[in-house]
Amino acid sequence: MLKKLPRVLIVGDGLSAHVLAHRMHAAGIPFFLQGMDTLGAASPAAWGLLNPVHFRSFGLSYGASWYEESLAFYKALEQKLSQKFVDYAPLEHLDARPEALVHWSMAWESELYSFMEKPTKDSLGNVRIVLSQVAMVSVPTLLQESRNYLRKQGLYHQAWFDWPYPDFNHREPIAHAGNQFDAVVWAQGIRSLESGPFKALPIKPSKGEGIQLSTSAQVGDKVIKHKGMFAFQDSPGFWRVGSTYSWHDMRPEPSMEAMEELKARFIELTGINDFALVDHWAGFRPASPDRKAMVGQHPLFDQHYALNGMGSKGLLMAPYLAKALQEEMMGDLGKIPKLCSLDRFTKRLINFRE
């Protein structure tokens, strides 16, 4: 716990780092953000769905109760940055699993009736559920505007930040770039495996790819289509399709295999066969073995904190967990949910040797 208002260095250049920066800005905590977007980062590749529903398990996902707070955060950030990056649309999910009708009907009756229409079956035998209003955040736009805003305030510097392990055990203010910091928050995504004091965290990179397609086919409705992947017409004739999942492909660049998979899924979801590829991207979700985030103070190096492990739900998780971390750093203990706490990795962090 820090006894006075800490001066905080935030390391990272993705969603987690920028969300934390704006949380700290709003709370009046002095901070400086240093980060560099690198090949393979998750945030620029994010499809952008802010979604409290977990399709695979027929119900609400972990952290669903944070949905309203997260959405309010992004709406307020739009105002602050004078830039729109949140869009809304209904979402149609098709589910071919034999047990889908029973499970989605139960979910609709018990917890999802305010979010979704009653499940039905389509002509091909898929169970069809429609979520009435889902938010999408353009993460690349958010990041670009946030960088511009923070840079103008002298609070952001685009550069890599490194520190030789294990030289983290200081009790003095940390001097960097002419400033003194009391604490460092490492929001590194998968790059924490390579540098910084949190190398021992078991981040599991999960590669995801997406494409943008153009087509002259006329489709009027503004609906997010989902069956394993999402397809959405961002503007007339331009579709965004994503995202793949791979735990094996560690190449940072987009792959041919994923492109073929994405195109096939687009055809299945929309029935459109005539299109051209406009863009193709890839990134690594910073996932964890138990699919929960990794947030909190290092057990040995107490000036160092992690905000990581957002996996595939960074948009839902980051606003809540960044605030919880900030409150914890200010001495308001117990705000970080136990399931997301670094306590579960104490042994690994303490025993880690280069």
Ligand SMILES: Cc1cc2nc3c(=O)[nH]c(=O)nc-3n(C[C@H](O)[C@H](O)[C@H](O)COP(=O)(O)OP(=O)(O)OC[C@H]3O[C@@H](n4cnc5c(N)ncnc54)[C@H](O)[C@@H]3O)c2cc1C
């Ligand atoms: C294809 C794909 C689709 C996705 N779709 C969705 C979605 O629809 N909804 C959703 O909620 N989530 C989605 N996600 C997940 C979401 O993108 C992540 O949860 C979130 O972006 C993680 O953000 P982060 O800042 O923790 O990590 P990252 O985005 O990886 O950012 C870490 C950044 O820190 C920088 N960095 C690291 N170390 C240093 C250092 N030492 N010095 C300087 N800079 C450093 C890196 O270069 C990088 O830019 C998706 C992810 C992918 C890959």
